[in-house]
Amino acid sequence: MRATDRDRCRYRIVAVSLALILLFQGAAALNATFVVGENGTWYRGDVMVEGISEYKFSEPGFLGEPVPLAATNITVTNASGPVPFEEKNAGTITFPEGDYTVGYDAPLNDRHLTVILDTASDVTVVLPDAFSISNPLLGYTSNGASVNQTPQGTIITWEEERMVEVRFYDAFQEQMLVIFGTFWVALVVIFLVPYFLTRRKQE
Structure with missing residues (x-):
């Protein structure tokens, strides 16, 4: 079941807010924030990029190879606001070369999130309070994760990583x-x- 536009808008606001907080706390590092939806079937990603004119939405395939990701609600923004972009085939968008935050929604399968980034970044994954990762038989985080439990949910962070993985459960x-x-x-x-x-x- 897809989330309502209101829910998706709320999660986009949360993701952008987290990205801005991380940006001001550590301006030297690129940041990527991924907020999992309330029902665990999709997530909102906001990825900072530098000096590029093309971005490919991809996820690891069966053998770990990058395969196109079905991204929706794509946005490209910089300090001045939204930037126009063109969608190409195979999950690729193009825009004027520069520094941006690329935002998008993407589906989740089996409550398993795996993200591969082009550049090592400080990564944050936010889980709603309905989900957990604490049971090692059901939950998993890739190496280097720092986990912080809050009343609103679980915040998982990594420093300078290109690939992160989270498996969560209810x-x-x-x-x-x-x-x-x-x-x-x-x-x-x-x-x-x-x-x-x-x-x-x-x-």
Whole structure:
């Protein structure tokens, strides 16, 4: 189910605000911010770029190769505001050479976010409070991640990375894991206890 335009607008405001905060805190580094939508099926990305005239939206394929990403709601902005751009084939846009923030919405599959950037950047991923990464059997973050839990959700950051990965889950998935684990523990008890009792009698 796609989020409403109002929800997407709200998330774009959050993403841009985070990008501006990071920009003023560390102007020497490029920044990229990715805010996951409330239902976990899409995210909003805002990526700072320097001295380029073309940007390709891509994600890792089955073998790790870059494949075109189905980006929507694309924006290109600089200090003066929105900048016109042209969409080319295979998820590529062009614009006058310069420094920009490229924003876009993109779908998420299986609550698994993987981002590959052209240039090492300080990366931030924001998860709504409905999702978590704390259970290592269900959640995952790539190396170098710093995790900060807030009342509004989880903020994950990396410094100077070109590729980041996050796998997250909700309370239902964690509950199903507990049920599944309990079921298998019960099966082990059912089959092993009679076995040990039989061995004890034989001894």
